[in-house]
Amino acid sequence: MAPPLEISIPTTSLHTPADGSKPYTLYNITLRMPLRSFVVQKRYSEFAALHRALASQAGAPPPEPLPAKSWLRSTVSSPALTEQRRAALERYLRAIAEPPDRRWRDTPAWRAFLNLPGGGSGGGGGATASVSGASVEARLPAIGPRDATLAAASDPATWVDLHKEMKDLLKAARAGMDRREGLPAGSVEQMEAGTAAKKELIKAGSLLFALAGGLDVMKKAGRLGEGELRRRKDLIAAAKEEKAWLDQWALRSGGRGGGRGASQGVASESDRAALGVARDGPMARRPVGRTIGRPLPETERTRELDNAGVLQLQKEEMAEQEQRVNEIGRTVQQLKANAIAIDEELTYQLGQLDHLNEAVDAHERKLAIANRRVKNL
Numbered sequence: 508m509a510p511p512l513e514i515s516i517p518t519t520s521l522h523t524p525a526d527g528s529k530p531y532t533l534y535n536i537t538l539r540m541p542l543r544s545f546v547v548q549k550r551y552s553e554f555a556a557l558h559r560a561l562a563s564q565a566g567a568p569p570p571e572p573l574p575a576k577s578w579l580r581s582t583v584s585s586p587a588l589t590e591q592r593r594a595a596l597e598r599y600l601r602a603i604a605e606p607p608d609r610r611w612r613d614t615p616a617w618r619a620f621l622n623l624p625g626g627g628s629g630g631g632g633g634a635t636a637s638v639s640g641a642s643v644e645a646r647l648p649a650i651g652p653r654d655a656t657l658a659a660a661s662d663p664a665t666w667v668d669l670h671k672e673m674k675d676l677l678k679a680a681r682a683g684m685d686r687r688e689g690l691p692a693g694s695v696e697q698m699e700a701g702t703a704a705k706k707e708l709i710k711a712g713s714l715l716f717a718l719a720g721g722l723d724v725m726k727k728a729g730r731l732g733e734g735e736l737r738r739r740k741d742l743i744a745a746a747k748e749e750k751a752w753l754d755q756w757a758l759r760s761g762g763r764g765g766g767r768g769a770s771q772g773v774a775s776e777s778d779r780a781a782l783g784v785a786r787d788g789p790m791a792r793r794p795v796g797r798t799i800g801r802p803l804p805e806t807e808r809t810r811e812l813d814n815a816g817v818l819q820l821q822k823e824e825m826a827e828q829e830q831r832v833n834e835i836g837r838t839v840q841q842l843k844a845n846a847i848a849i850d851e852e853l854t855y856q857l858g859q860l861d862h863l864n865e866a867v868d869a870h871e872r873k874l875a876i877a878n879r880r881v882k883n884l
Contacts, residue, residue: 560616571602660721
């Protein structure tokens with residue numbers, strides 16, 4: 508039986524179509540399974556279509572109502588409405604995915620909505636339930652689209668899964684380069700091994716870019732503590748260093764001919780030294796500690812001064828910098844006061860819009876009643 512899905516909507520994304528049409532909000536649906544995770548991006552209209560399809564295919568509406576559409580406000584311009592709808596849609600999906608009643612999640616509409624492999628035709632769920640967890644995960648779509656990958660990297664949990672996938676790609680690239688060096692130069696097998704390793708490096712580079720961008724998003728949103736954020740940045744820095752070394756290895760070890768060793772594409776001792784490759788491992792460790800460079804060059808202001816004059820000049824510049832920092836602090840305080848005033852005004856205006864929205868709904872209900880009475884006349 509397939510393992511239960513851990514489903515959530517941790518984040519949203521603002522998408523602007525390439526054709527210049529109106530932007531809209533995408534809800535980043537994160538699905539976690541025992542072996543992997545992936546992200547599906549859907550807009551509100553797709554949720555509405557899912558709701559209608561589930562009610563039709565299962566014979567009853569889902570247990571949790573779909574959040575209503577707002578006619579006066581848009582999620583594009585209202586962060587509060589975006590967060591409110593995100594939470595409501597997450598409850599809607601969990602009400603289908605978690606309870607024992609499988610009627611709605613055994614429908615083709617549910618599986619198509621989440622890009623899950625089809626496991627049966629309707630509400631019976633027999634074929635769906637017979638699919639093992641491992642086979643289901645093997646057939647899940649990989650995180651391919653750039654926007655979905657960035658969305659996955661912006662979630663603390665799926666970030667870890669993406670990092671593991673990136674490390675596996677680097678490991679596969681390293682194994683491919685090792686295999687390439689042991690094959691006859693110019694052979695088809697050698698070229699295939701090198702090409703496969705470079706493909707893995709390209710995929711790892713794309714994931715590295717997404718992981719770094721996800722850390723920036725999580726830092727701004729405050730989803731990670733300082734210690735954990737620093738640890739993950741160190742992981743990214745180490746992975747970038749490893750990928751850069753593998754890129755150099757792929758470039759320097761290709762295109763050699765002859766016998767074994769240097770004549771068959773195996774890196775020579777000089778090449779290994781240039782790349783920092785040790786005999787007992789593929790990568791040498793960087794020296795620990797600081798590298799001291801040459802003294803800073805003289806400038807027009809310091810050339811005619813002795814040590815005491817340079818010290819005095821440094822003190823004057825530090826005093827000027829401190830004064831500028833104080834001025835910036837006062838400006839920031841003023842901006843903060845303005846932002847608080849704007850926030851209070853927006854809160855008041857949003858409240859008025861909510862009242863207006865409720866009044867419109869009430870008038871719509873009255874109009875519906877009046878229309879029914881007119882039809883009965």
